[in-house]
Amino acid sequence: MPELEALFEADTPALRKARGAFFTPEGISHFISTWAIRNATDRVMEPSAGDAAFMVAAVDRLKVLAGNPAAVPRIEGVEIHEHSATIGHERVVAAGGRPEITISDFFTVSPHPVYDAVIGNPPYIRYQDFSGVSRIRAAEAALKAGVRLSRLASSWAAFVIHSALFLKPGGRLGLVLPAELMSVNYAAPVRQFLFDNFANIQLVLFDEQVFPGVETDVVLLLADGYGQGPTTEATMRLTKNATSLASLSEESVSWTPPTASGKWTGSLAGAEALVALQALSAQEAFSGLQTWGKTTLGIVTGNNKYFALSPQRVKQVGLARSETLLLSPPGSAHLRGLELTTKQLQRLGQEGKSTRLFHPSEHHSEAAAAYIQAGHDTGVDTAYKCRVRKTWYQVPLIAPADLLLTCMNADTPRLTTNEAKAYHLNSVHGVYLADQYQELGRELLPLASLNSITLMHAEIVGRAYGGGVLKLEPREADIWLTPSPPWWTPTQTH
Ligand SMILES: C[S@@+](CC[C@H](N)C(=O)[O-])C[C@H]1O[C@@H](n2cnc3c(N)ncnc32)[C@H](O)[C@@H]1O
Incomplete structure (x- = not known):
């Protein structure tokens, strides 16, 4: 498609980096769509559509659920970058869907809680590069949901909060996020928000890095039952890479963080290990170093x-x-x-x-x-x-x-x-x-x-x-x- 190539030429690696544009491997967009979209009539939106990896996957999923390959599912999205949105639009049409992509900063789009599923891969723009009016808008959007983010928060944090506000009660949020969701201090209010507002939280972790050329470890966040929280527990599964997601086992470990906002990284040790640790410290066989x-x-x-x-x-x-x-x-x-x-x-x-x-x-x-x-x-x-x-x-x-x-x-x-x-x-x-x-x-x-x-x-x-x-x-x-x-x-x- 020569026109598409021409559009890509209008973009550069530096520009893509500045707006956090790394596109998602198909294995991941299909996995998240399959999890989040459960009905042929589900209303779906993608807050940072890019070239529409998720929108195309959603179209495929909606057609399967409709049992009709000729169905033309409507699919909505937001994208700040016009060229990407144009490419995305064409790809959704080519996949047999009806795209409605708003070209805008997602944080200026007022949330209407009408969606069954919000899915995507938000931009990860570090606080050093995430400044000025875009950061203020993002922080204000999060504040509307009662979440105060620190100045050190990367752009994805506010995306999580603002995305959730588009869900109707019982809706599902399926996002690709940096693994720092689980550990960094600035993500503590995001962790708290998720536990407070969703009935069920699952994470999928990868052994390998799944974005070619991008050194960011990612996790898949699958949060179900918006407005039906709080929950005290989350489950976690581990897989090798984007390809092995297709055969992801149902076997998972559940864990309850000591506090919802506390770090989730300890859970990497696995629930069985945590139970054993708790037992050992309860028996006083092991105690904090402060005992010594x-x-x-x-x-x-x-x-x-x-x-x-x-x-x-x-x-x-x-x-x-x-x-x-x-x-x-x-x-x-x-x-x-x-x-x-x-x-x-x-x-x-x-x-x-x-x-x-x-x-x-x-x-x-x-x-x-x-x-x-x-x-x-x-x-x-x-x-x-x-x-x-x-x-x-x-x-x-x-x-x-x-x-x-x-x-x-x-x-x-x-x-x-x-x-x-x-x-x-x-x-x-x-x-x-x-x-x-x-x-x-x-x-x-x-x-x-x-x-x-x-x-x-x-x-x-x-x-x-x-x-x-x-x-x-x-x-x-x-x-x-x-x-x-x-x-x-x-x-x-x-
Ligand atoms: C990590 S890419 C993901 C693109 C696509 N969702 C995918 O998974 O392939 C992030 C996208 O967010 C867009 N973006 C960055 N800031 C945005 C904002 N404030 N509002 C809407 N889109 C934004 C970028 O242009 C880029 O296309």
Whole structure:
């Protein structure tokens, strides 16, 4: 179709990216249409129609339900981009449907609750690029539904809310959404909205990335029974890719998030696992790390390059031994064993790692004075954290911890005994054991925490980022299930 090609030429990858235009593989649009459209008379709408992948799938589905290939189902949509809408229109006609595509910003279309199904793949435009009048309109549209979205919300969040408002009672919402729906803080009001308003929520997750060339993990949201909520439970199914959706098993796991707006990521562990975890913590075989002690953030220097020095650099600058402190070097790659010893730190130092923290007293050596002057000359003192200190070069210390906990990892968080009694920066957390668990905790906890329950629970309490990175904040570490101290029983604590 040469005319269609000409229309595509009027578009560019940059323009498509700016309006979040990534088109949906057929396997997905057919799967969602089949789920959402249940009657030949269903009224269906697509809020960000693009080139009409969903509208075409809906036409196919409505024809099947009508039992009449010659039927010409009406199908409605909205699309901001005129060229895409024109292509979409032609595709729906070619599929034997009657398209009604409104060329408009979806957020300026007033919602009329008349649709049985709203289906689609809204644009994912990150907050940095989602600004000005479009963001304000989107936020206002969500607010009309009583949902206050943060400024950090990506465009899809408001699309979910505004789309739901077009559903009649009992209607169904079937959307392709970024997997961040399940985890990011800005999506908390969306999660709450879904649980509050729908009777049934299902998610379908993929093992593989399903959008060619787009590095976004997606989930399918299938929300049924609009206006018939709230629900406390959702179900989840997992499949390999868009093709394997066709043979998606009915086998699913159900789960109830601790709060509707809370993260849904823990549910990836599967409902059976969650039940087992709950039982283990109820029996007190496992308890939050806070049972053993307190987890806190590490030292903030304001400029690690300046304050954390390799032994060689200390020598070069000529600092006195007392003017630096033993330091677990920035980062946490070196904390993969059970303990951090003085010997290991020596070796790390020989490798050029920064194992010393610059910490001069007020009466410092001439070498320290020269180093302080150099810091001043290069503007180290103007960094916010330095500027707000009484003496900019005196980094507030946090006592060496009993154990160090890695807090940002591509695999699993690790606890390491701080045998060397080194100070630590905020690239790791410090765990300070309660008095009665000092010895046992230092000897046992790093090893005891390497069990499948504790490792899996980290995925539940932590925050998953792109690329499989897991982050654990101190308050999350507090409730992270580790084996309980062996002699700890409720009767002894009362
Ligand atoms: C991810 S694409 C999906 C297109 C189509 N639904 C599909 O699945 O193939 C998102 C579409 O939303 C459109 N869009 C972006 N912002 C919009 C807005 N505010 N109102 C309506 N459509 C919008 C883009 O032009 C693009 O066609």
